Amino acid sequence: MGEIFSAAVNIAFNGLAYAMVLYLISVGLSVTMGMMGFVNLAHGVFAMAGGYIVTSLMKNQGVPFPLALIGAALAVAAASIPVERLLYRRFYGGDDLDQVLLTIGLVFMSVAGATYVWGPLQQPLQPPAWLSAPFDFGFRSFPAYRSFLIVSGAALVTALWLAVERTRFGAKVRAAVDNLRMAQSVGIDTSRLFTATFALGSGLAGLGGALGADLLPVNPNYALQNLVFFLIVVAVGGLGSIRGPFFAAVLIGLTDTASKYLAPEFGAFFIYVLTLAVLLWRPRGLFGRA
């Protein structure tokens, strides 16, 4: 009995940590696809960049971990602005297939670019000492880094949701997702809104990639390897939704962790079964609008 309970706690704990990372990375993708109608298959590149920036800042410059995290998020957000302004903008609302070709092309370039700059090997994340020892919660102890992931992820999610529900910027984002033309008619500058939202989504992805460097190993093939999972989170959560991907990420994170514990030889099979079931039951995802 105790063993089963302990396994369940382990799965819940690691699954939640994984879910936080998945959500932070995928939420920007969901908004880009829902609001701008742009299929950004290169979204994982931003997460990969975040991971690389954090690992190299810490290893080469000796920057403390929290500072490196903030630096990675800001750098990725800043770098995403010219990409959006110069390249993505002209494809909004255009042909899906052009978008697919463009963004996969960018992914290919990122694979080669990352190999050129950082080499083909995986970049390990060395968490600081205060996150390396396990936390003791009395009845049992948990790995500190994953606990930190869950706590900081939860804080970020709360902040993001509050921002979307309570601020003027959030109201504009929701308006543009719901009805783009109406939003333009009432005088929202959607061009600037797109850039700001895109930068925010990319920055969050960068942060997610940086925080999750431990779970999703940072290597040149990152954007291709993890693309399917990001897409699944968006599709299961519901396009354009901000809350949906969170529940999808929790569902996927828990299922993936559970299947790795209980039936590792099946690989990601159960994730696919789950996705199939959810999408047949609700074709627009858990929180998609009909």
Add this chain to the structure above:
Amino acid sequence: MADLGAVGAFAQRHRHHPLEALPWLIAVAAYFVFPSYLPLGAQILATILFALSADLVLGYAGIVTLGQAAFFGAGAYTAGLLAAHGWGEPITGLLAGAAVAAVIGALSGIVILRTTGLTLLMLTLVVASMLYEAVNRASWLTGGDDGLQGMQVWPIFGWFRFDLFGQTAYCYCLIVLFLCWLAARRMVHSPFGRSLVGIRENIRRMHAIGAPVARRRLVVYTISAALAGASGVLVAQTTGFVGLTFLGLDRSGTVLIMLIIGGVGRLYGAFIGVPLYMIAQDRFSTIDPVYWYFWIGLLMVLLVVFARGGVLGLFERFRR
């Protein structure tokens, strides 16, 4: 023939245009001009068939799929298993592979084709990924990660042996591709093909005029699966190997890219995009083995920025 304008052009759309002979003339000429590249040529021809199958669903029925490799791999594994277990006859292997792929296409199509858009895209991907995991798991039969070992492919008609120089392979692939292309061409110009275009352009109106939309989508999905399966068989038989990469997402994605590069929904996009991509890949990976991905990615980005609608789209804009 008198010029009948747009109506005339439409009424004669099924007639063979002299330009359509061009790819075949090039393919036959390539056999004599580049004898040392025949193995690559055979792979290109087989992949053109694969891209053609994707064009039927994507370009004509408007079904964006990332799971075409499921059928490619199903065909390849069927022929491979037959050849590894004592039945290496190529033509029956080809038919069996296409049939198995068609069955998988029909069964999965019944379940997933009720959805559209991103959901459908994800479901095609999920079906292919499930097949991938299942084949990987059944390693006692399929060899799992190591690939299927011990394929013995017999000579075609008991006479034409698959040689090291790829002569038989090239001709075999060329003939199969030609027959499949004839069938596909006939299909897209038939009333059935026109109704597919109608479904792609305006699905509600097709429902309104009483077209059996769901059934037509399923039929074209199944046919496309059969062609993809045949293409997988060709690759398996000519290389003598089947592995998990035959079922991978990479393959579904790459064929989509090759098709988009050539131009979607024109039946000839595959004939331009596949050679362009595969020859570029072959050249880049020789010149710059480490970073060739960068150049192929750059090529794709430049194509989208300067030539929307693929190479054929570019030509059409010049003619206007």
